[in-house]
Structure formats: C-alpha cells, structure tokens
Amino acid sequence: MARFFFLFVALLTGLFALRITTVVRDHVTLPFTGLLADISAFLIMLFDKNVHAEGVIIRSLENGFAVAIAPGCDGIEAVIILVSAVLAFPSPWKHKLVGILIGFVAIQALNLVRIISLFYMGQWSQTWFDWFHLYLWQALIVLDALAVWLIWLRYLPRPTRVAPPPAAAPA
Numbered sequence: 001m002a003r004f005f006f007l008f009v010a011l012l013t014g015l016f017a018l019r020i021t022t023v024v025r026d027h028v029t030l031p032f033t034g035l036l037a038d039i040s041a042f043l044i045m046l047f048d049k050n051v052h053a054e055g056v057i058i059r060s061l062e063n064g065f066a067v068a069i070a071p072g073c074d075g076i077e078a079v080i081i082l083v084s085a086v087l088a089f090p091s092p093w094k095h096k097l098v099g100i101l102i103g104f105v106a107i108q109a110l111n112l113v114r115i116i117s118l119f120y121m122g123q124w125s126q127t128w129f130d131w132f133h134l135y136l137w138q139a140l141i142v143l144d145a146l147a148v149w150l151i152w153l154r155y156l157p158r159p160t161r162v163a164p165p166p167a168a169a170p171a
Contacts, residue, residue, distance in 0.1 A: 011084035040115045065123045075111035078145040099152035
C-alpha cells in the first residue's frame, strides 16, 4: 500500500509538472483543447446550426454567447489522476494500457457533455453557469476518473496463489 501511495504521488507530481511546461502547453494542451472545441461544436451543430468554433472558443451565432475551453477545463487533470493511479497499481502492462485508454475515452466523453451543457447553461443563466462550471462539473470529472479506476480494479485478474507444500509426514 505504501509503495502504491508514494508511486502515485510521484507520478502525479511529475505529470502535473510536465503539464505546465511551455512545450506541453503549446504542443499538446492547446491543440487538444482546440480539438475538444471542434468536436463539441460538431456535436452541437447536429441539433443547432447556429454555432461556430474557432480555436478554443465555441460561439452561438444567434445571440453571441461564447465559451472558451481553458486549460483545466479540458479533462487533462482527471486523466493525469487516472493515469497515475493505474500506473502506480501493481498489474500487468496490458491491463494498464487498456485501463488508461478506456479511462481517457470515458473522461473525455463526460467532458464533452460538460462543455456542451455549459454552453447552453451560460445562455440561460450566468449564475447557474458559474455554479455548475466551478463546483459541480469539476467534482464530477474527478469522480469519473475515480469511478473508472475502481471499475478497472474490479476487472483486473486475481493473482494466482501458490498452495503451500504439504506438511511432511512424521518419521
């Protein structure tokens, strides 16, 4: 348990430190956040053609309301938490990779729901937008990472136990 904890904290620290570097921000975070905006706008446009995405901004062409997907709103922090937990837990690499891949998809799918819901909520009420954005959705995204990790743990193969050798018969 101590090994897991210290490895988890070390991975969290290292990955969060890496995330804030200029190189990662410019070559990973910003392009990924732009992709999230494009995907969100595409999904919104399936039902509402009055939407436009440019860079990290999604704008309503009808009323001018816009949301910008900032670092921290891209789900990457939750992915870092999940990746750190999966990598720190003793398990086969094949299972680690599956857990990370499925977890990434699950977190980003929920994050797309978050972005789209906030886009519409902001057009309805700024007060509710702020509350959902700052409190509810932040917690739900992190809880999603925790839920994925717990489900991943449930499906890990159980280690096989070697039976102790039979006791020797008395002579």
